[in-house]
Amino acid sequence: MANIAPQLYALLVFMVIGSIVAIETRNLLSAVISVSAVGFALSVAFLFLGAPDIAITQLVVEVLVLIILIRGTILLDNTAVDTHRDTLAVVTSLIFFGLILGFGAMIFGSRGFPEFGQPVMRVSKVYVQTGLPATYAANIVTAVILDFRAYDTLGEATVLFTSILGALALLRREGKVSREEVVAA
Secondary structure (H helix, E strand, O other): OHHHHHHHHHHHHHHHHHHHHHHHOOOHHHHHHHHHHHHHHHHHHHHHOOOHHHHHHHHHHHHHHHHHHHHHHHHHOOOHHHHOHHHHHHHHHHHHHHHHHHHHHHHHHHHHOOOOOOOOOOHHHHHHHHHHHHHOOOOHHHHHHHHHOHHHHHHHHHHHHHHHHHHHHHHOOOOOOOHHHHHHO
């Protein structure tokens, strides 16, 4: 755990900078892209922390939300690409920097993987041996999901619930203002 601390701190700094950019920018598309960069960095952080199931869930939700938010942003504000070329260049540079940082982190983080042919999930043996006596659960799957990996399960449920709420908020018909009403106001 001590050898991955610098990578986690680098990801944390990247996420804080991305969050500040998302809050402070006046361009809606730049804010969406900055928030997505934070989500992708969080996915890489989950990989470093040894939770690939949550990382995959975060990545899938992040891609879906990014597509929905960019579609909504472009429909709402089509002048962002035409009038703010400098902002677009900065955002594109930040995206490429984030991708390079992410790939570097994945390559650096993969050094801790076991060699080919060695068992990856050694902890599953402990789960099977101590699961039922330690938790008094009726079956081993329940013991693993709700006792040993409860925080992972809570994290996955929170990510899925938040993404569903965000999609419902974006796709609802009530309360939407047409583009003509925004321009007239």
